[in-house]
Amino acid sequence: MKKIYQRPTITKINEGMPSKFGNRATLKAITKIDGIDVHEIINKYGSPVFVVSEKTIREKYKQAYSAFSTRYPKVQFAWSYKTNYNDAVCRIFHQQGSWAEVVSGFEYQKAINNSVAGNNIIFNGPSKSDEDLVLAINNRSLIHIDHFDELYQIIELTKTLSERPQVAIRMNMDTGVYPQWDRFGFNYDNGEAWTAINRIMMNEKMDLRGLHAHIGTYMMTPEPYKVAAFKIATLANKIKQKWQHSISYIDVGGGFASQNTLKGAYLPGTDTTPSFDQYAQAITDAILSADFDPQNMPFLFLETGRALIDDAGYLLGSVLANKRLADGRRATILDVGVNILFTSFWYEHEVYPTKETGFQTEDTILYGPLCMNIDVVRQSIKFPLLKKGDNFVIKRVGAYNMTQWMQFITLRPKIVLIDTNGEMHVIRNNETLDVFKDSEIIPEHLR
Amino acid sequence: MKIIKDLAISESGFVFNPLTGESFSVNEIGVSIINYLKKEENLQQILMSLHEEFDVETNELEKDFNDFVNMLKYHNLILD
Numbered sequence: 260m261k262k263i264y265q266r267p268t269i270t271k272i273n274e275g276m277p278s279k280f281g282n283r284a285t286l287k288a289i290t291k292i293d294g295i296d297v298h299e300i301i302n303k304y305g306s307p308v309f310v311v312s313e314k315t316i317r318e319k320y321k322q323a324y325s326a327f328s329t330r331y332p333k334v335q336f337a338w339s340y341k342t343n344y345n346d347a348v349c350r351i352f353h354q355q356g357s358w359a360e361v362v363s364g365f366e367y368q369k370a371i372n373n374s375v376a377g378n379n380i381i382f383n384g385p386s387k388s389d390e391d392l393v394l395a396i397n398n399r400s401l402i403h404i405d406h407f408d409e410l411y412q413i414i415e416l417t418k419t420l421s422e423r424p425q426v427a428i429r430m431n432m433d434t435g436v437y438p439q440w441d442r443f444g445f446n447y448d449n450g451e452a453w454t455a456i457n458r459i460m461m462n463e464k465m466d467l468r469g470l471h472a473h474i475g476t477y478m479m480t481p482e483p484y485k486v487a488a489f490k491i492a493t494l495a496n497k498i499k500q501k502w503q504h505s506i507s508y509i510d511v512g513g514g515f516a517s518q519n520t521l522k523g524a525y526l527p528g529t530d531t532t533p534s535f536d537q538y539a540q541a542i543t544d545a546i547l548s549a550d551f552d553p554q555n556m557p558f559l560f561l562e563t564g565r566a567l568i569d570d571a572g573y574l575l576g577s578v579l580a581n582k583r584l585a586d587g588r589r590a591t592i593l594d595v596g597v598n599i600l601f602t603s604f605w606y607e608h609e610v611y612p613t614k615e616t617g618f619q620t621e622d623t624i625l626y627g628p629l630c631m632n633i634d635v636v637r638q639s640i641k642f643p644l645l646k647k648g649d650n651f652v653i654k655r656v657g658a659y660n661m662t663q664w665m666q667f668i669t670l671r672p673k674i675v676l677i678d679t680n681g682e683m684h685v686i687r688n689n690e691t692l693d694v695f696k697d698s699e700i701i702p703e704h705l706r
Numbered sequence: 707m708k709i710i711k712d713l714a715i716s717e718s719g720f721v722f723n724p725l726t727g728e729s730f731s732v733n734e735i736g737v738s739i740i741n742y743l744k745k746e747e748n749l750q751q752i753l754m755s756l757h758e759e760f761d762v763e764t765n766e767l768e769k770d771f772n773d774f775v776n777m778l779k780y781h782n783l784i785l786d
């Protein structure tokens with residue numbers, strides 16, 4: 260009998276200096292997702308393909324909800340549409356009890372089409388047209404005002420509308436995080452937010468319902484939330500004192516980290532990301548320590564995005580080729596590139612083989628299929644020796660990729676949902692050339 | 707093309723270059739190839755022997771073999 264073949268490799272031994280992630284045991288393969296063989300998925304739906312686990316979404320949501328609801332009596336999540344606005348995904352969150360958090364007229368329409376009640380939609384963002392605002396006002400949606408121009412735009416609209424706008428202000432503030440996000444909302448520390456609040460309270464045709472801050476994204480410690488929640492609570496009490504008005508909610512935004520590893524991080528995200536319990540402890544401590552009337556505590560709103568959905572998303576693909584670079588490094592070309600894996604600009608994504616590959620790995624650069632220099636999925640990864648045609652799984656891609664992906668050079672692939680009974684459903688079809696035929700117009704003289 | 711004289715290699719795949727003091731690790735088939743290269747200069751002959759020893763298609767073997775030989779050159783373990 261002939262011996263089992265594995266391609267020959269040679270690795271230089273560098274004394275005493277294990278590479279950054281080099282000490283870990285070999286990669287385990289991911290052979291199944293929610294009980295379904297990954298090769299079966301690829302055979303059926305093609306490569307590459309996004310896979311979303313309904314079970315994981317529901318489990319994550321329950322974990323997050325219970326972290327907060329066991330510490331504070333009035334908690335409401337609102338699904339951050341931009342993170343993943345596939346309708347099926349949104350509806351899972353809505354079934355779990357999430358409201359919708361949207362940042363454009365387009366996302367707002369999506370939420371309405373997903374049967375979210377108008378007064379359960381939070382409308383954020385710096386860009387709202389008159390048309391968007393009129394709709395949101397008439398639906399009694401919660402409009403989070405971003406700047407004075409928007410505030411005066413709403414004041415203008417109240418002159419002709421009978422519904423009272425239900426508004427909150429978005430604030431930015433110093434929470435000890437640098438760089439401070441100061442481009443959205445009114446500044447807290449210099450009094451701008453207080454000015455906006457007074458302007459709203461003086462207007463007799465709108466209701467100030469809440470206060471909002473989204474202090475940043477991928478917050479690696481819970482402390483800044485404690486600072487933010489405390490500052491917001493303090494302001495709520497100041498409003499109560501001056502205007503005898505109790506706001507009905509405090510919205511601390513999103514920004515909890517998922518377990519992906521940020522580029523340049525020293526330790527893997529799985530070791531460093533705070534748990535939902537840690538974030539919840541910090542936020543609820545701060546609100547409970549503020550002087551709210553126990554009979555009239557505000558709701559706590561959360562717009563958590565990536566931490567709820569990243570783990571539920573997988574990207575399955577195939578190796579197109581291997582090559583050797585001039586400096587001796589191995590390069591592997593995948594059929595997945597930055598066009599559909601936008602988050603590879605931020606994360607060192609974990610890439611797994613789909614079959615046990617033995618113990619060998621080689622320092623490899625993973626390229627996508629685009630004929631573009633920027634198309635790098637991993638600059639350096641200890642990767643098993645996959646051959647042309649072999650499959651792989653990229654983990655934790657549920658957030659932002661299925662919304663920020665680009666139609667560039669190739670067409671976008673299918674998204675498949677695995678439901679809680681292990682059944683597969685295509686929840687978004689792959690693009691075809693018809694998408695272009697339908698929207699491009701060739702002038703007569705070029706036909 | 708010649709593999710450097712006195713290149714030390716153990717059964718387990720530890721390779722030591724006495725000229726530079728550098729060490730390397732190679733896998734099982736890497737050990738076979740280096741041992742063949744010490745005895746034999748005809749690459750075609752080596753490929754045939756490997757093909758008899760391992761369960762692999764010729765094209766794949768040839769591709770991987772050439773890559774490996776290039777890496778040996780890259781690490782200055784083979785001199786032209």
Ligand SMILES: Cc1ncc(COP(=O)(O)O)c(C=O)c1O
Pocket residue numbers: 339342360383473475476477512513514515562563564565566658
């Ligand atoms: C206003 C607002 N809320 C929520 C989110 C969701 O953030 P994340 O995915 O970091 O939880 C964002 C994202 O940038 C946001 O801008």
